Amino acid sequence: MPSLEEELFPSTPGKFKDRNRHFHRCFASTSTMFLWALFLIALTASYLCFQSFMDSGNRYFTATWGGHHWEKNVINSAQIRRSHGGMSVLVTGAAGFVGSHVSLALKKRGDGVVGIDNFNNYYDPSLKKARKNLLNQNSIFIVDGDINDSKLLVKLFDIARFTHVMHLAAQAGVRYAMENPGSYIHSNIAGLVTLLEVCKNSNPQPAIVWASSSSVYGLNEKVPFSESDRTDQPASLYAATKKAGEEITHTYNHIYGLSITGLRFFTVYGPWGRPDMAYFSFTRNILQGKPITVYRGKNRVDLARDFTYIDDVVKGCIGSLDTSGKSTGSGGKKRGPAPYRIFNLGNTSPVTVPMMVAMLEKHLKVKAKKNFVVMPGNGDVPFTHANISSARKEFGYKPTTDLQTGLKKFVKWYLSYYGYDQGKL
Numbered sequence: 001m002p003s004l005e006e007e008l009f010p011s012t013p014g015k016f017k018d019r020n021r022h023f024h025r026c027f028a029s030t031s032t033m034f035l036w037a038l039f040l041i042a043l044t045a046s047y048l049c050f051q052s053f054m055d056s057g058n059r060y061f062t063a064t065w066g067g068h069h070w071e072k073n074v075i076n077s078a079q080i081r082r083s084h085g086g087m088s089v090l091v092t093g094a095a096g097f098v099g100s101h102v103s104l105a106l107k108k109r110g111d112g113v114v115g116i117d118n119f120n121n122y123y124d125p126s127l128k129k130a131r132k133n134l135l136n137q138n139s140i141f142i143v144d145g146d147i148n149d150s151k152l153l154v155k156l157f158d159i160a161r162f163t164h165v166m167h168l169a170a171q172a173g174v175r176y177a178m179e180n181p182g183s184y185i186h187s188n189i190a191g192l193v194t195l196l197e198v199c200k201n202s203n204p205q206p207a208i209v210w211a212s213s214s215s216v217y218g219l220n221e222k223v224p225f226s227e228s229d230r231t232d233q234p235a236s237l238y239a240a241t242k243k244a245g246e247e248i249t250h251t252y253n254h255i256y257g258l259s260i261t262g263l264r265f266f267t268v269y270g271p272w273g274r275p276d277m278a279y280f281s282f283t284r285n286i287l288q289g290k291p292i293t294v295y296r297g298k299n300r301v302d303l304a305r306d307f308t309y310i311d312d313v314v315k316g317c318i319g320s321l322d323t324s325g326k327s328t329g330s331g332g333k334k335r336g337p338a339p340y341r342i343f344n345l346g347n348t349s350p351v352t353v354p355m356m357v358a359m360l361e362k363h364l365k366v367k368a369k370k371n372f373v374v375m376p377g378n379g380d381v382p383f384t385h386a387n388i389s390s391a392r393k394e395f396g397y398k399p400t401t402d403l404q405t406g407l408k409k410f411v412k413w414y415l416s417y418y419g420y421d422q423g424k425l
């Protein structure tokens with residue numbers, strides 16, 4: 001005798017012989033659809049719940065901040081250890097190239113330094129970890145966190161009364177902007193605004209020095225580039241976000257009385273540098289016997305950069321901090337006008353890319369396998385050249401390291417850091 005189930009949901013249509021056949025079929029398919037719909041709704045709901053849990057709870061998975069021990073580390077690290085004119089500086093992007101160098105220099109002269117870095121994987125995070133270790137050895141504490149985390153920033157300002165912020169956290173790289181545009185908005189726009197909001201609300205407000213870029217000059221053809229030259233023709237999204245940063249910081253200066261100094265860095269290079277930059281990746285390839293791609297402009301014109309050595313840039317950063325003047329607002333209210341400044345930090349002597357390669361070949365004692373290709377339309381500009389008279393006048397900025405000398409120091413570091421001096425070559 002067939003079961004009720006078999007009666008209602010026969011395995012083969014031929015089994016259905018009663019007169020309610022159509023009704024049963026209809027009922028069967030409607031219920032199945034209903035069950036499927038329920039199942040899909042449940043699945044979607046669980047997925048959305050999981051997503052929102054992950055988003056809101058992300059902090060809890062990645063957060064490594066908070067607690068008594070952590071606060072003690074922040075307070076100790078922020079402590080000024082010199083008697084006159086010391087400052088307590090929050091350095092964002094402290095595990096980065098420029099950030100790590102500036103942090104060490106500030107600490108060395110007795111200023112308080114607390115770093116923050118999100119240790120993202122835009123390039124090898126182990127290099128960032130190594131920089132962090134170096135800073136830790138010099139009693140500099142680095143918070144593992146993102147500048148978009150306003151709760152973290154508020155907490156930091158609550159427990160350490162920073163007099164200055166050296167804002168170097170950013171999504172760098174000119175060409176990568178075509179691959180991952182969102183990361184530029186996240187760090188260079190949203191992150192900047194989050195930081196400025198916290199700074200403007202803090203009491204007292206810190207003075208802010210931050211990294212803009214030579215790339216804001218974009219398609220400007222007037223050389224050398226002066227701060228008053230036009231910067232409304234960016235050639236990359238990276239440049240556009242840095243230019244936007246200059247406008248955004250101006251607003252915070254104007255409305256809230258924050259002291260702001262923007263530094264236009266010109267292709268900074270040196271030991272502990274960024275592996276995504278040409279001098280660094282060329283070195284890696286040359287040592288590994290791999291070819292390098294050298295871009296050329298129209299009519300085979302060589303590209304040129306005003307390569308600037310890291311120690312010179314550090315001096316420029318510190319000179320800017322020392323002369324930044326005070327923010328005038330407090331608790332979100334402006335009490336008077338505050339300084340708003342922009343400076344080029346370049347070297348004032350551009351070198352072509354093939355000349356830079358020749359210097360690397362000399363220091364590495366290895367010939368490069370060069371492929372010359374026409375510069376792709378991916379955000380590059382043909383040349384950069386800084387006029388640095390403003391920075392010189394304001395805080396005595398005077399670069400002293402030429403590219404030949406700077407690359408020699410870089411190669412020495414590279415060979416040692418990657419173990420080539422122990423027979424790898």
Ligand SMILES: O=C(O)[C@H]1O[C@H](OP(=O)(O)OP(=O)(O)OC[C@H]2O[C@@H](n3ccc(=O)[nH]c3=O)[C@H](O)[C@@H]2O)[C@H](O)[C@@H](O)[C@H]1O
Nearest residue numbers: 172173174213214215265266267277278293294295303380
């Ligand atoms: O001053 C800045 O504001 C910027 O400086 C830096 O950008 P750039 O000056 O473009 O440096 P970098 O990539 O080292 O290319 C150097 C040269 O090599 C050429 N280049 C590059 C790659 C390659 O494969 N081949 C090549 O010829 C290339 O065409 C160029 O002529 C920072 O990365 C950036 O974050 C920002 O800070």
